[in-house]
Every structure is written in structure tokens, then in C-alpha cells.
Amino acid sequence: MRSTKRIALASILVMASSILISAEGHVVILDYHTFLGNSKSNLDYSEKELGDELDEIAAMGFKFVSLDDAIAGRISGDENIVVTIDDGNHTIYQAFKDVFEPRGIKPYLFIYPAIVRGHVRYALTPERIMLLSESGCGIGAHGYHHNPVTDKAWVKDPKDFMTEINKPGPALAAITGQAPTMFAYPFGVYSKRAEDAIASAGYAWGFAADDKVTPVDFSDTSLDRMAVPRTITYRYLRKSLLAELARIAEAGSPPSFELPVPAPAYGPEAPAANSQAASIGSEAAPSKVATP
Numbered sequence: 001m002r003s004t005k006r007i008a009l010a011s012i013l014v015m016a017s018s019i020l021i022s023a024e025g026h027v028v029i030l031d032y033h034t035f036l037g038n039s040k041s042n043l044d045y046s047e048k049e050l051g052d053e054l055d056e057i058a059a060m061g062f063k064f065v066s067l068d069d070a071i072a073g074r075i076s077g078d079e080n081i082v083v084t085i086d087d088g089n090h091t092i093y094q095a096f097k098d099v100f101e102p103r104g105i106k107p108y109l110f111i112y113p114a115i116v117r118g119h120v121r122y123a124l125t126p127e128r129i130m131l132l133s134e135s136g137c138g139i140g141a142h143g144y145h146h147n148p149v150t151d152k153a154w155v156k157d158p159k160d161f162m163t164e165i166n167k168p169g170p171a172l173a174a175i176t177g178q179a180p181t182m183f184a185y186p187f188g189v190y191s192k193r194a195e196d197a198i199a200s201a202g203y204a205w206g207f208a209a210d211d212k213v214t215p216v217d218f219s220d221t222s223l224d225r226m227a228v229p230r231t232i233t234y235r236y237l238r239k240s241l242l243a244e245l246a247r248i249a250e251a252g253s254p255p256s257f258e259l260p261v262p263a264p265a266y267g268p269e270a271p272a273a274n275s276q277a278a279s280i281g282s283e284a285a286p287s288k289v290a291t292p
Ligand SMILES: [Zn+2]
Pocket: 086, 087, 142, 146, 186, 187, 188, 291, 292
């Protein structure tokens, strides 16, 4: 009798621990662009606006985590933010020094190397990319010339399409010494063909982007690894972004050590996880919304 009870208890604990391992937490991946502070672009932030926004997010209870930690499951709860920055604008370097680094935030940078190699005035230099990499920023690919990798782009010119996929990896490796493993689609838009192409090129993860706040659970086996959603931060939409994040924070983190009902795997979080899956599905087709 006693041993039966012990076996039953052991199997409950094993079940509970596997549930806790599978529910590693959610993360909202933000996608910033430039920090000029004098631009009319909706994608541009001043360093002051950026710092204020990050501080407000932290005050809600969110923790800033690295993309690598989020993917590896070294997070818990629902109040996690990963910062990514697209394109490779020169202002990223100073914003890192003034705003991100003092707050302990290590953004992941998605860079299209054509502007770096061409020493374009508004681009980061190879030396600064290296310094950012050494400071803990991840470096990923964002196309080569920043051309779309949609079905329309393929029909127009398959060679150009493949250049966007195949050329940034070696170009970034020549700068940092490491081949990138993450790919963010130019304009945030993608196609099934692009997903297959980046997987063939050796990328482990692909990232889309739109204006929706979509929390991601990297341990969710139904997550499309080649089209992980990110949220583009629009300067004029800061209030609605903060309101969305406040809603997530108010919903609270899942209980970290309560024995949950064995099935379904996501218990109390099921409705949110399901609605996110539906939202990812609906974004599968390339959107016409263009973003840099
Ligand atoms: Zn871009």
C-alpha cells in the first residue's frame, strides 16, 4: 500500500516537473530601429524616449532578457522582454552605451551587411559591430540589401531573392568571426519559400515583425521556428504598446510551483497560448505593411 502511494506520488512529481519544464515562460520581442532623435520617422526614438520607455516597461515588472536566454528557456513567467534592433543604423552604438548598457540590456542586432561593407554614412562600422558583439549583443542577419523575400520578390528575380538569404551570413562572419544563426526578414515579411531557404542556409531561427504584441513561448513545439513574431516599436504608438504590456503584466506570471492539473499541458495559460497560435497562423502570409 505504502509503496503504491510512493509510486503514485513519484509519478505526479515527474509529471509536474515535465510540465514546469515545458512551460518556460513567455517573452515579448521588441523591434527597434534608429535613435536619431531628430527624425520624423515613426520608427525613430530619441535616447530620452527610449530610456523612458524601457524604464516604464521595467516598472511594470518586466525583466529584460537576452534572446539566447529566452530561446534556451532560461526565463520564467510572462513578464520578459527581448530587445532586438533592426538594420544596423550608426546610432545603435551610442544608444547601447547611453541607454541599454547602463540598464544591463543586451539587444540582438539584425544587420543587413550591404550598408556596412559599403561604409554608408548612416551604418554601423565593422569595428563598432565587433565592439557591440564583444559587449554581449547578438548579431544576426537581416537580408543583404534589405530587399523583401516574398513570393512576389521570388517571381521578379530568384537570384536577388537568394542573395538576400545566402549573402549576409558570410559577410557578417567576416566581421564578427561567427556565422549568424538568426535571420530577421527585411520589412518583417516572409514567405514559405523564404522560411525553407533560411532553414537550408543553416539558420536556426527566423523572425518576422509587425505591430502586434505577441508573447512567444520558445518551448512551444507548435511555434514556427522560422517565423517567430516580434513587435515593431512605433514612436507614435508608444502609449498603446505600453498599455498592451501593462495588460500582460496585470494578468501576472503563472504560478511557479503549484502542482497543476496534468492535462492539458498549459493549464491556466491555455486561452492565451491558443489565441497567440491563431495570431501567428494568420500572419503566415506576407503582409503588405512595409517597415524598414
Ligand atoms: Zn529592416
